[in-house]
Amino acid sequence: MRYLPRLMVWCGILCVTFMTTAEAQTTDIKLPKPALTGNKPLEAAILHKKSSRNFTGSTLSLANVSQLLWSANGNLPADAVTSATTKVFPSAGGLNALEAFLVAGQNTVEGVPAGVYRYNPADNTLRQIVPGDQRNLLAHAALSQVWIARAPAIIVIAAVFERMTGKYGGRGMQYVFMEAGAANQNVYLQAESLGLKAASVGAFQDNQVAAVLKLPAGMVPLLLLPVGN
Template sequence: MKTIRLPEPISDSHFSLERALKQRRSVRNFSGAAITLNEIAQLLWSAQGITSPDGLRTAPSAGALYPLEITLAAGNVTGLDPGVYRYDPSGHVLTPVSEGDRRSELARAALGQLWMQTAAAVIVFGAVEERTTRKYGNRGISYIYIEVGHSAQNVCLQSQTLGLGAAAVGAFDDARIASILQMPKEERPLYLMPVGKPLPP
């Protein structure tokens, strides 16, 4: 399927890191409004974007082995059809996986956390553990959990700079999430992160 080239991410803004840290909160009440392809591109880049000619990324990775894979379940994104997409950091592109809005399915698979349905999209962090464990053995599993925390925090802070809300979800049925997103068998989901326009306080 044809890949979708994403808008180039920005690397500078007038929103300070300190301000983002101070204002960051988990958001579970979304307005249901659409977000833009530019905003999605910026969020995905913050999660795993490449930031140097030698392939280093926005989040540190043990041994620079990068076990994380990012999947996007888009529901209400201007300029992007509802569907499941895989993010490819090397080209900053999306590869379509399947058509259709999967937000409700993901919410039910997340032990019925139906508030997730009102987010514009859900960013899903998965990992191919063997990329790290082949070098570090079982200790590599701990490194992967550390890494997904780095990556998810990047998305939380980037969401704040864009005026968006995000929340981390760790309670879900692994097998159902993997099936809904058509993940490769060697990959397992670690984190769901709904993102969207927050309701006014």
């Protein structure tokens, strides 16, 4: 009988461990190929660009998530002659300082278990970094802007400044922010073109967002982009 409390603690630990393991997504998720043509003229997307924060809560399709991530940090098809790959936005020296992450809730993105994912633009896949729904923690880190947690997904743009400052010194900092601005606008226009909502969020505690996403050392979050229907 005196072992009962200790037994209960061990059961609790095992239970939590099992639940965490069960939620973990161990294989990369292959995204559908992004479409390279659309139905809306660019001018119409620019004309109607706006920040929208009132999400309906309906599930985002994997095709739309793929399209949004591609617009945020995708690669363009390799040059037929040189085989060089460029990004969907201009990047100083072609150095590409940005990384994109997807934060998905429970059943909010088709075929994607709740969690934080790193987007790999080279093979169009998502790799889980953190299991479970992290949207509330992210909203809390963003000075408690609670509407963020109601978005089915949040795209996070992060940067490795060293990639740019290693070549351009202090001026490289500006170049990284310019890249992030271009990625931001791409997501807005892509969302508008797909009939989806998006909004920029720059007001957050860097260290808290980095902790929620388990960002590696040297990677800094620059922008949250809640997206959805």
